[in-house]
Amino acid sequence: MRLLEVSDLEAGYGDVQVLRSVSLHVEEGEIVAIFGSNGSGKSTFLKVLIGTLKPWGGTVKFMERHVEDLPPEERVKLGIALAAEGRKLFLGMTVEENLLLGAWVKKEKAKENLERVYSYFPELYEKRRELAGDLSGGQQQMLSIGRALMSEPKLLMIDELSLGLAPAVVDRLANILTRIREEEGISMLIVEQEVSLALDISDRAYVFDLGEVVDEGRSEDLLRRDSIRKTYLSVL
Amino acid sequence: MGKYERLIFFLLLAMGLLPPLLTDYWERVLTLSLMLSSLSLAQNILLGYTGYPAFGCVAFFGIGGYTTALLMKDLGLPFWVSLPIGGVVSALFALLIAPPLMRLKSHYFAITTLALQLALGELVANLEFTGGAQGINLPIYVGPGGYLIFFYLFLLLTIFAFLLNVYVERSTFGYALKAIREDETAAETMGVNTVLFKSVSFSMMALITGLSGGVYAYWITYIDPTSMFDPLLSVKIFVALLLGGVGTVAGPLLGAFTLEFLSEVLWGRFPKVHGVVLGLLIVLIVLIIPRGIWRR
Numbered sequence: 454m455r456l457l458e459v460s461d462l463e464a465g466y467g468d469v470q471v472l473r474s475v476s477l478h479v480e481e482g483e484i485v486a487i488f489g490s491n492g493s494g495k496s497t498f499l500k501v502l503i504g505t506l507k508p509w510g511g512t513v514k515f516m517e518r519h520v521e522d523l524p525p526e527e528r529v530k531l532g533i534a535l536a537a538e539g540r541k542l543f544l545g546m547t548v549e550e551n552l553l554l555g556a557w558v559k560k561e562k563a564k565e566n567l568e569r570v571y572s573y574f575p576e577l578y579e580k581r582r583e584l585a586g587d588l589s590g591g592q593q594q595m596l597s598i599g600r601a602l603m604s605e606p607k608l609l610m611i612d613e614l615s616l617g618l619a620p621a622v623v624d625r626l627a628n629i630l631t632r633i634r635e636e637e638g639i640s641m642l643i644v645e646q647e648v649s650l651a652l653d654i655s656d657r658a659y660v661f662d663l664g665e666v667v668d669e670g671r672s673e674d675l676l677r678r679d680s681i682r683k684t685y686l687s688v689l
Numbered sequence: 690m691g692k693y694e695r696l697i698f699f700l701l702l703a704m705g706l707l708p709p710l711l712t713d714y715w716e717r718v719l720t721l722s723l724m725l726s727s728l729s730l731a732q733n734i735l736l737g738y739t740g741y742p743a744f745g746c747v748a749f750f751g752i753g754g755y756t757t758a759l760l761m762k763d764l765g766l767p768f769w770v771s772l773p774i775g776g777v778v779s780a781l782f783a784l785l786i787a788p789p790l791m792r793l794k795s796h797y798f799a800i801t802t803l804a805l806q807l808a809l810g811e812l813v814a815n816l817e818f819t820g821g822a823q824g825i826n827l828p829i830y831v832g833p834g835g836y837l838i839f840f841y842l843f844l845l846l847t848i849f850a851f852l853l854n855v856y857v858e859r860s861t862f863g864y865a866l867k868a869i870r871e872d873e874t875a876a877e878t879m880g881v882n883t884v885l886f887k888s889v890s891f892s893m894m895a896l897i898t899g900l901s902g903g904v905y906a907y908w909i910t911y912i913d914p915t916s917m918f919d920p921l922l923s924v925k926i927f928v929a930l931l932l933g934g935v936g937t938v939a940g941p942l943l944g945a946f947t948l949e950f951l952s953e954v955l956w957g958r959f960p961k962v963h964g965v966v967l968g969l970l971i972v973l974i975v976l977i978i979p980r981g982i983w984r985r
Contacts, residue, residue: 505874505877525878526877528880529878530880537875541872541874541878542875543867543871543875544872545867545985546868550867554865554879555879557879557881558880
């Protein structure tokens with residue numbers, strides 16, 4: 454089943470249009486990557502999907518239901534979650550408080566989900582009483598993803614997965630995400646600048662440029678495509 | 690309630706036993722301290738836990754005070770009926786203006802609330818039914834307890850405000866407010882209805898501030914726009930809060946009592962430069978203890 458179907462989405466800030474007729478879909482259980490240079494509209498796209506930015510036109514269907522006019526809290530209830538760019542943590546609150554806030558729309562299952570998140574990220578359990586602001590970059594990214602998992606999403610969106618992280622940490626995160634998909638069948642939409650990583654962990658990928666989808670396909674095919682290798686992987 | 694919170698709660702209850710030991714002068718100082726405590730605790734819910742500085746919070750002090758006074762004078766309602774209505778009117782007014790007003794943040798929000806306070810003051814000064822610049826005279830309270838009743842009213846209000854702070858500190862409702870304080874967009878992304886929660890927080894502040902204004906109006910028996918919409922009172926509330934420690938349940942109390950006592954001492958010793966010393970105090974707090982005496 455199509456979990457997410459976006460058609461002809463247009464959006465921007467003030468008078469400046471950022472997204473131009475973007476269409477994209479995510480199947481159930483699929484990991485889809487979006488990559489492209491800075492300013493290509495990737496983060497704006499995720500903001501429209503979670504509902505903190507209103508689209509100018511086009512439709513967003515989640516589980517066959519139109520969601521483009523719903524406020525963020527309704528979308529989170531339906532099963533969309535976002536681990537935002539720059540992690541957007543509540544820095545003055547503890548790790549556990551951050552996680553509990555992630556369970557805002559699923560308070561009754563907060564305990565259960567806390568254990569589930571701690572099982573994926575044991576270091577968060579060790580640091581549960583510490584302030585989110587005192588964590589390392591990698592741990593903060595884990596917390597951001599863990600917090601998004603607390604609402605039991607069907608679609609987990611991650612903005613800039615590897616930003617500012619050491620390669621070893623990125624590898625671990627990628628492994629954990631793959632594990633989460635295998636064990637729970639959660640679909641993911643991952644925005645990533647590091648193209649080799651994006652294509653490595655995803656089933657399919659979309660290439661954004663200046664607010665448009667300029668290329669798309671199965672990740673393994675894109676990896677072999679000359680245009681992609683030249684532009685994004687610096688392989689001649 | 691935690692250990693500290695219970696201790697403070699019992700200390701506040703114990704304050705109720707003090708009056709027989711007090712001279713009229715100290716009774717007045719304590720009453721003023723309690724009034725400032727209730728106002729700082731009210732602002733703490735908004736600034737401390739939600740991150741919105743309502744620098745013109747005294748607008749609600751005026752609304753509560755004037756509503757109470759007008760109901761007593763024009764409709765002949767007893768004080769005990771007028772006061773709660775005054776509080777509710779203040780809270781409802783806050784709820785009504787919060788959604789557009791709270792689209793602004795930090796300095797912009799602070800300045801806009803201050804403008805609201807000054808505008809309301811001007812409005813009240815120029816309207817007929819509010820008594821204009823001449824103000825309103827209220828009957829002097831002659832019931833049981835005499836003027837001690839105001840000490841107890843402010844004490845009750847402070848205890849109420851303190852309990853609300855404890856609730857915010859410990860409840861899931863408070864978690865949502867803190868999330869808004871830390872990062873509003875992130876809170877929204879988590880599914881928190883931020884407009885609703887920050888409006889309720891604003892309204893809680895207005896409720897306590899309005900009740901405080903109502904009690905004050907009856908206490909001083911004569912109110913006018915200058916005394917009920919006084920910008921200096923706003924400054925005092927913020928100094929008390931910063932001095933005590935913003936975002937903690939003990940801070941606002943500690944700050945209010947320290948400031949009021951300090952103020953009394955200075956007022957007596959240096960009547961002419963009182964304002965200068967208060968200003969220096971603000972500078973010193975910001976430089977030496979930016980997070981207050983009782984830190985988060």
